[in-house]
Amino acid sequence: MTRALLVIDVQMEYFSGMLPISHPAGSLERILEAMDAAATHKMPVVVIQHQAATPDAPVFAPGGPGVELHPQVAARPRSVLITKQLPGSFTGTALGGWLLEQDVDTVTICGYMTQMCCDTTSRQAFHRGLSVEFLSDATGTLDMANDAGQVSAEQLHRAILVTQAARFAKVLTTQEWIASLAA
Numbered sequence: 001m002t003r004a005l006l007v008i009d010v011q012m013e014y015f016s017g018m019l020p021i022s023h024p025a026g027s028l029e030r031i032l033e034a035m036d037a038a039a040t041h042k043m044p045v046v047v048i049q050h051q052a053a054t055p056d057a058p059v060f061a062p063g064g065p066g067v068e069l070h071p072q073v074a075a076r077p078r079s080v081l082i083t084k085q086l087p088g089s090f091t092g093t094a095l096g097g098w099l100l101e102q103d104v105d106t107v108t109i110c111g112y113m114t115q116m117c118c119d120t121t122s123r124q125a126f127h128r129g130l131s132v133e134f135l136s137d138a139t140g141t142l143d144m145a146n147d148a149g150q151v152s153a154e155q156l157h158r159a160i161l162v163t164q165a166a167r168f169a170k171v172l173t174t175q176e177w178i179a180s181l182a183a
Helices: 027-040 095-101 114-127 153-168 174-182
Strands: 003-008 045-050 080-084 106-112 131-140 144-146 149-151 170-172
Touching: 003 027, 003 114, 027 045, 027 106, 027 131, 027 174, 045 095, 045 114, 080 095, 106 114, 114 131, 114 153, 131 153, 131 174, 149 153, 153 170, 170 174
Parallel strands: 003 045, 003 106, 045 080, 106 131, 131 170
Antiparallel strands: 144 149
16 A cells, blocks of 8 residues: 545635634644654655635635645645645646656545545545545534535534545544554
């Protein structure tokens, strides 16, 4: 098994912007632990950064403060930085080709938001024939409300984890994943 850690959209929009992540508590710390474990095990780390298509976008505007990587993620080693404009990290990016060049057959998903870019990227990886690991405590989301209704961050997060485990990914805690690296 050749793994790569995908660190999806750990950007300032989720900390000081319009989309503050609220569940699960400590998700940033778990993401950093996963990045450190990947570095220790000489595993490729792919940092993925969302950027809106236009500078007047309300979130992730190019050049705006929300698009910046969280400083603790930016300071850690990475193998490659991939910029995307859509929820799926494979769509319109070099990610698929890069993973192929590295002979990666398993991707581990961490980052934000659970139900959006993490879920979409996991499904895309599964559709490409990759094995997927989804870190339950190193992904996160926030309460959502729109014309369709409302859902708490905890309910939304849990629903995605259950769906991922049903078909697309092996769902693990960060500590379970780190232990599997040593095995």
